[in-house]
Amino acid sequence: AQTVTQSQPEMSVQEAETVTLSCTYDTSESDYYLFWYKQPPSRQMILVIRQEAYKQQNATENRFSVNFQKAAKSFSLKISDSQLGDAAMYFCAYRSSLTQGGSEKLVFGKGTKLTVNP
């Protein structure tokens, strides 16, 4: 079974600076998807960024980018120019590729609480 580990329960960053959140995962599959979701105090899960394992290029979405290291099974999230609104819980998630007969479910890490200091 796949597992996702977020080793940093809490992180903090100064406004306008850059922070990197870590995520590692364990799988024997070769094709899969990885996601970062943000959960602000409202508790709604918001998709931040997704990465397809067969793509070597790291995904980017505005100030958010990932460092995907497939061999190391690492998927870190970098937030540049941090803003007060970035303060939230961040969850890393894994999903199998359905074309390989994998499961539809998302496997989540336990999350990293990010605080942004003004």
Place this chain on the structure above:
Amino acid sequence: DGGITQSPKYLFRKEGQNVTLSCEQNLNHDAMYWYRQDPGQGLRLIYYSQIVNDFQKGDIAEGYSVSREKKESFPLTVTSAQKNPTAFYLCAAGRTDTQYFGPGTRLTVL
């Protein structure tokens, strides 16, 4: 995602009662999911449905039931058999690779 609605936002249940959580989507996604979130934890899958009139158990289905009579709707019933139902419940809808979440329902057992 604004296309997924959950109601109510807060729900209180007495022990021994069944309660139903509503989830509706207007995204035209075939697949829908129910997850449970406990404090300090990630989400765990309860049930999912890929098409109307079909659904599968997730990792923690005991004490829960679902139905999928319409593509837009996937209600979750928390039965009295669920021993520790106090949690935050999130519904999601998705296409082939990505799931989008509703705002959630906080269920508290009194």
